[in-house]
Amino acid sequence: MASGETEMEVEATSVRQIFRHLQERFPNIKSHMVDDIAVAIDGTVFQDAWLEKVTENSEVYLLPRIGGG
Amino acid sequence: MAKQHVTTTVNNDEFEFLCEPKASMLDVLRDELNLTGSKEGCATGDCGACSVVMDGRLVCSCLVLGVEMEGKSIETIEGMADGEKLHPLQQQFLDHAALQCGICTPGVLVAAKALLEKNPDPTETEVRYWLAGNLCRCTGYDKIIRAVMDAAKEMRAA
Amino acid sequence: MDNSMDVGYSADDKELKFVGKRTNRPDGVDKVTGRARFGADARLPGMLYGKILRSPHAHARIISIDTSKAEALSGVKAVVTRDDFEDRDSEFVPAGEMMVNYRDMVRNIMAREKVLYDGHAVAAVAATSVTIAKQALKLIDVQYEVLPHVIDVVEAMAPGAPLLHDDLFTDGVEPKPTKPSNVAKRLEFNMGDIASGFAEADEILEKTFDTKPVHQGYIEPHSCLASFSENGSAELWCSTQGQYLVRAHCSKLVGMEISKLRVTPSEIGGGFGGKTVVFIEPIALALSKKTYRPIKITMTRDEVFRSSGPTSGGNVRVKVGITKDGKIMACEAELKYQAGAFQGSSVQPGCMCAFAPYDVANVNVIGWDVLSNRPKVAAYRAPGAPISEYAVECVIDELAERIGMDPVDFRLKNAAKEGTQTAYGPKFGPVGFVEVLEATKALDHYKIPLGPNQGRGIGSGFWFNIGGETCVNLNVNEDGTLTLITGSPDIGGSRASMCNMAAEELGIDVGLINPIIADTSVLGFNFLSAGSRTTFACGLATIEAARNAIENMRKRVAQLWDIPLDAVVWEDGAARPASSNAGEFEPMTLPEIAKIAPKTGGPIAGHAEINAQGAGPGFGTHMVDVEVDKETGHVKVLRYTVIQDAGKAIHPSFVEGQYQGGAVQCIGWALNEEYVYGEDGRLQNSGFLDYRIPLASDLPMIDTKIVEVPNPNHPYGVRGVGETPIIPGLAAMSNAISNALGLRMSELPMSPPKVLKAIKEASV
Numbered sequence: 001m002a003s004g005e006t007e008m009e010v011e012a013t014s015v016r017q018i019f020r021h022l023q024e025r026f027p028n029i030k031s032h033m034v035d036d037i038a039v040a041i042d043g044t045v046f047q048d049a050w051l052e053k054v055t056e057n058s059e060v061y062l063l064p065r066i067g068g069g
Numbered sequence: 070m071a072k073q074h075v076t077t078t079v080n081n082d083e084f085e086f087l088c089e090p091k092a093s094m095l096d097v098l099r100d101e102l103n104l105t106g107s108k109e110g111c112a113t114g115d116c117g118a119c120s121v122v123m124d125g126r127l128v129c130s131c132l133v134l135g136v137e138m139e140g141k142s143i144e145t146i147e148g149m150a151d152g153e154k155l156h157p158l159q160q161q162f163l164d165h166a167a168l169q170c171g172i173c174t175p176g177v178l179v180a181a182k183a184l185l186e187k188n189p190d191p192t193e194t195e196v197r198y199w200l201a202g203n204l205c206r207c208t209g210y211d212k213i214i215r216a217v218m219d220a221a222k223e224m225r226a227a
Numbered sequence: 228m229d230n231s232m233d234v235g236y237s238a239d240d241k242e243l244k245f246v247g248k249r250t251n252r253p254d255g256v257d258k259v260t261g262r263a264r265f266g267a268d269a270r271l272p273g274m275l276y277g278k279i280l281r282s283p284h285a286h287a288r289i290i291s292i293d294t295s296k297a298e299a300l301s302g303v304k305a306v307v308t309r310d311d312f313e314d315r316d317s318e319f320v321p322a323g324e325m326m327v328n329y330r331d332m333v334r335n336i337m338a339r340e341k342v343l344y345d346g347h348a349v350a351a352v353a354a355t356s357v358t359i360a361k362q363a364l365k366l367i368d369v370q371y372e373v374l375p376h377v378i379d380v381v382e383a384m385a386p387g388a389p390l391l392h393d394d395l396f397t398d399g400v401e402p403k404p405t406k407p408s409n410v411a412k413r414l415e416f417n418m419g420d421i422a423s424g425f426a427e428a429d430e431i432l433e434k435t436f437d438t439k440p441v442h443q444g445y446i447e448p449h450s451c452l453a454s455f456s457e458n459g460s461a462e463l464w465c466s467t468q469g470q471y472l473v474r475a476h477c478s479k480l481v482g483m484e485i486s487k488l489r490v491t492p493s494e495i496g497g498g499f500g501g502k503t504v505v506f507i508e509p510i511a512l513a514l515s516k517k518t519y520r521p522i523k524i525t526m527t528r529d530e531v532f533r534s535s536g537p538t539s540g541g542n543v544r545v546k547v548g549i550t551k552d553g554k555i556m557a558c559e560a561e562l563k564y565q566a567g568a569f570q571g572s573s574v575q576p577g578c579m580c581a582f583a584p585y586d587v588a589n590v591n592v593i594g595w596d597v598l599s600n601r602p603k604v605a606a607y608r609a610p611g612a613p614i615s616e617y618a619v620e621c622v623i624d625e626l627a628e629r630i631g632m633d634p635v636d637f638r639l640k641n642a643a644k645e646g647t648q649t650a651y652g653p654k655f656g657p658v659g660f661v662e663v664l665e666a667t668k669a670l671d672h673y674k675i676p677l678g679p680n681q682g683r684g685i686g687s688g689f690w691f692n693i694g695g696e697t698c699v700n701l702n703v704n705e706d707g708t709l710t711l712i713t714g715s716p717d718i719g720g721s722r723a724s725m726c727n728m729a730a731e732e733l734g735i736d737v738g739l740i741n742p743i744i745a746d747t748s749v750l751g752f753n754f755l756s757a758g759s760r761t762t763f764a765c766g767l768a769t770i771e772a773a774r775n776a777i778e779n780m781r782k783r784v785a786q787l788w789d790i791p792l793d794a795v796v797w798e799d800g801a802a803r804p805a806s807s808n809a810g811e812f813e814p815m816t817l818p819e820i821a822k823i824a825p826k827t828g829g830p831i832a833g834h835a836e837i838n839a840q841g842a843g844p845g846f847g848t849h850m851v852d853v854e855v856d857k858e859t860g861h862v863k864v865l866r867y868t869v870i871q872d873a874g875k876a877i878h879p880s881f882v883e884g885q886y887q888g889g890a891v892q893c894i895g896w897a898l899n900e901e902y903v904y905g906e907d908g909r910l911q912n913s914g915f916l917d918y919r920i921p922l923a924s925d926l927p928m929i930d931t932k933i934v935e936v937p938n939p940n941h942p943y944g945v946r947g948v949g950e951t952p953i954i955p956g957l958a959a960m961s962n963a964i965s966n967a968l969g970l971r972m973s974e975l976p977m978s979p980p981k982v983l984k985a986i987k988e989a990s991v
């Protein structure tokens with residue numbers, strides 16, 4: 001994470017809201033980063049999922065998007 | 070250089086055409102006669118995708134000149150099935166899923182048919198060495214070898 | 228995507244009629260009779276032939292390009308150079324579903340300021356025959372200022388190395404560098420505390436491994452046919468893993484609206500990741516735009532090797548610490564991957580995959596994306612993963628040997644399972660690595676005794692698998708047959724898998740469904756056939772489209788019977804009353820419903836437009852027995868078994884085919900294949916004679932064991948299978964050779980001279 005933080009708690013009901021929080025907190029995050037990021041919600045990887053719901057206590061990980069051959 | 074007049078037989082059909090002296094038989098088959106079943110994987114004799122039979126002999130058509138087709142009888146993949154009845158090799162290839170992308174398949178089938186005409190009861194090793202000139206990048210050859218062995222068995226029983 | 232879609236009736240819930248069956252392949256007959264049309268098999272009236280002039284230098288500044296003599300040659304209709312492609316900004320923008328830097332792409336298509344590798348395109352001509360086009364290339368006068376070049380990845384990183392781009396500054400290092408370099412990016416993945424992990428270890432092993440770039444080696448060279456109309460629209464036929472990505476890239480590079488470009492994918496003669504990018508397509512379009520004539524360009528095999536994307540070579544340092552009883556405590560790796568002439572190697576997935584198969588608390592992985600004077604790399608199945616996992620699997624194997632533990636038991640003890648935290652981010656959902664390893668142990672192959680100079684090797688591998696954007700239409704025809712329209716090129720039988728799933732859903736015979744692969748004008752966006760996504764994502768969309776069609780048919784019947792929709796169920800290919808309460812009605816079959824469709828509201832179809840999420844990770848293990856000839860260094864493969872979790876094999880023959888093909892590509896990568904450059908920076912083995920891929924006569928049968936641990940995010944449990952098989956074999960081969968010789972090798976390929984060298988070094 002931009003400032004070395006690796007874990008944080010945010011209040012959100014969707015992935016898009018998480019991204020908004022992140023961009024507010026770290027204004028330096030380039031917009032392409034948000035385009036190029038996947039999330040894992042409780043063990044399932046979502047490559048593009050702004051509207052994906054998260055619930056209280058969801059474990060959300062950010063990871064790079066995967067391509068393939 | 071002036072083009073040369075060539076008369077030849079492909080899959081029992083007679084063809085006449087004017088041939089650029091440098092054109093390969095593969096170019097002629099594909100571009101002149103519109104028989105695009107023979108494929109070009111390398112044009113240097115290394116991949117076997119262009120395999121055809123010329124007067125009973127298996128050749129890489131990319132290494133033969135178009136003008137050498139004069140008076141010859143050529144068999145290509147397009148002549149392998151008998152009407153709607155597939156050759157046993159073709160059917161076994163389908164049953165064994167011996168093709169993935171299928172680009173090598175015409176060459177492999179033509180080569181395998183030439184083998185079985187010479188040797189109706191080849192060992193696995195004989196099939197592997199006969200087909201060593203036909204590259205396949207998709208299948209790892211396993212299903213191809215099995216399909217050829219089973220086709221040989223079927224043809225022997227027939 | 229609608230995640231409320233009813234997922235999770237597993238394979239055992241009911242008797243499956245088509246899913247899991249070896250059904251006929253719809254495109255099969257055309258492919259065994261020579262009728263199927265591949266990239267080079269198309270022609271159009273008035274067609275011209277395009278040929279590309281390529282750089283003979285590894286690195287040179289272009290001082291001038293004079294095309295006047297070529298243009299004057301009779302039969303030449305157009306010439307294009309850098310001036311015909313507009314420059315683009317250097318930024319990563321989303322294209323289709325990928326992040327692409329068009330400044331780089333436009334330079335890779337056609338060199339601008341400099342040529343950056345042997346084979347880099349410099350100009351292209353269109354002429355009335357191939358012969359004239361070739362003559363014209365010789366008449367183009369390019370003045371070069373030759374520059375020093377660098378080929379090797381470690382040398383390219385050294386200070387003072389020849390610079391490819393003087394505006395490239397390493398991303399991801401603090402403080403920001405003030406000097407440009409060939410290192411595009413540094414990235415790091417961390418978990419736990421690596422130092423204390425090593426402090427708790429009893430055995431620590433650190434080694435460095437080297438791999439060479441290898442080519443995907445598809446037998447069909449790139450080929451395309453472009454036709455621009457005076458009205459500003461264009462059609463493009465080409466061999467590709469993704470017609471929509473071709474459209475995205477070409478419309479950008481040629482400067483046209485997406486809707487004006489219609490891309491039709493030909494049958495594709497192999498891709499393996501190498502046909503996920505564009506090379507000749509924008510050039511053909513540019514030539515066609517100048518002439519308004521159809522332009523056909525087909526690469527020669529030499530061009531395929533020199534100018535399309537091989538995969539990275541890499542230099543990988545791995546350090547692993549374990550306890551005496553075989554628990555992995557800490558893992559560290561540093562990966563240096565060649566990107567070729569432009570940034571963007573697959574080092575990132577390489578980092579992410581490196582230790583993913585194992586449950587380890589402390590992990591540190593650093594990756595470097597490094598440029599050198601080689602063609603820009605492209606994906607080659609599971610991009611990046613084989614290189615890092617090869618190194619890790621060799622170290623793991625040697626550590627198991629050191630503590631006297633069976634290599635499968637060692638992996639079992641540390642295997643990732645559901646809930647394991649990965650270093651790259653998520654915790655795993657249900658995965659099948661343990662099941663794969665247990666199946667490995669149970670194989671007869673594992674118990675066959677070995678003779679002198681023989682060795683057995685094990686290697687494992689992990690790949691994420693992906694989903695992505697997908698559209699499917701399923702048209703119910705008036706005679707009760709169906710047309711299934713998908714946008715995913717079929718590289719190895721996927722049409723048959725789609726039909727199996729659709730038939731299963733509809734409860735009809737699979738032979739009634741005719742699948743076609745659409746051009747870009749028919750469906751909305753579809754991502755590539757890549758990343759092992761097709762059977763998973765296109766399968767999900769197919770299932771959803773089938774369910775949508777079923778619902779539409781139920782609606783028609785409910786209206787006819789004048790009962791609520793809920794009261795009509797679909798079973799065995801017919802609409803039926805849900806229960807006797809719903810009323811007494813004779814079931815209506817699909818053909819009956821189709822026949823009266825005009826009277827009940829018109830044509831019936833099912834649709835799905837989704838972004839498939841929740842792909843299931845794939846784990847596999849390869850086991851191989853080899854015999855090494857100590858006189859010649861030649862390695863003979865005696866036995867080979869692939870064990871992999873497919874989730875669910877929709878069509879087992881094609882799953883086996885993916886396993887077998889991947890295994891043999893591993894054998895080639897491990898034993899023979901490599902790009903060989905001369906002192907002059909030119910590629911020396913750009914043909915199949917010198918770049919030797921495995922032949923039928925090199926190999927034994929390749930046995931397979933399909934393990935099925937269902938992916939809960941797919942109705943039938945599909946994970947995707949195409950990528951994983953390229954990973955485990957490199958280490959399996961290396962470990963087998965090591966066991967045969969009683970020494971450890973740490974570079975690929977293990978060609979006869981290298982094996983001999985290793986034997987010699989070990990004996991001093």
Ligand code: FES
Nearest residue numbers: 112114116117131
């Ligand atoms: S094209 Fe003739 S052998 Fe390859």
Ligand code: FES
Nearest residue numbers: 169173205206207
């Ligand atoms: S099936 Fe693709 S090359 Fe053989």
